[in-house]
Amino acid sequence: MTKKRGVLLVNLGTPDSTAVPDVRKYLREFLMDKRVIDIPFFKRWMLINFIIAPLRAPKSAKEYERLFDDKGSPLKYYGFELRDKLRKVVAEEYQIELAMRYQSPSIEEGLSALKNCASIHVIPLFPQYASASTGSVQDKVMEIVKDWQIIPDIKFTSHFFEEELFLETIVDNAKQLMAKTGYDHFLFSYHGIPERQITKGDEANTCQFGSCCDSLTDRNRYCYRAQCYATTRMLAEKLDLKEGEYSVSFQSRLGKTPWIKPYTDVVLEDLAREGKEKVLAFSPSFIADCLETTVEVGETYQEDFIKAGGEQWDLVPSLNAEDKWVECLKEMVENR
Structure with missing residues (x-):
């Protein structure tokens, strides 16, 4: 009997419930990751366990209450739906599993289910590469398999922002909203990371956090900020947006250290002051x-x-488990 080829889809993770203890448990695991908060262990442990987790968990629990529905966390149930749809369309030789970097189902569980496969292809579900997301998944996978007696061939997809069907799914979702509303501006908001995390990975010493991200080259091809700007350029071209009609920004900063700019909460106020009334936001x-x-x-x-004075703000829906996105993953699985 021929062994199957394993595929592990990995997303970030989510608390098991909106209860404060579950949210605190999730925050501790997430923020104790040395690639997420990249400071010495003891300082990180003290910061997370005595300040951030105790103080942030109750507030975050209320935020998760706004997100969870009667099926639970969308990130998790759409993850399972995505896995199940992909299982139906890929060739018989593939075994598809889902895992979360933090909480359940764990990467350990996912890899265990694939342990007897001829090979394992790990696909972190983050379009752009960052040490704190894709890099963390890669790190965790290698930490687990190093103790296996037999380690099969393992490969990683480090990014997929340039995949045609990934881009097309976002464009299709945006066009449905654009057909109903004449937007003044389009804002592409990406998750932020500390500037120091980009600097640490800048072995070519090219990063200036500015015009160096205007093109993607061999020197900055793993720069998260440069990949975000590249994603925006490709989407803008497909949507026939001209310069001045769209902006790029970064959200979710934490603490006092500099994060990559411009910040979304600042940009949206600027747009309102400039007289932009209707904005379509992308994530x-x-x-x-x-x-x-x-x-x-x-x-x-x-x-x-x-x-701030704006009139309408809409968000382009996520890919979740849409058929074209499933087809994109199928191509990534079978063609790479």
């Missing part, structure tokens, strides 16, 4: 509904924009 660094898309961009930023 191209996420593939599923989650706190950062549905609540932060879709609700909080909408409230902030209207409060």
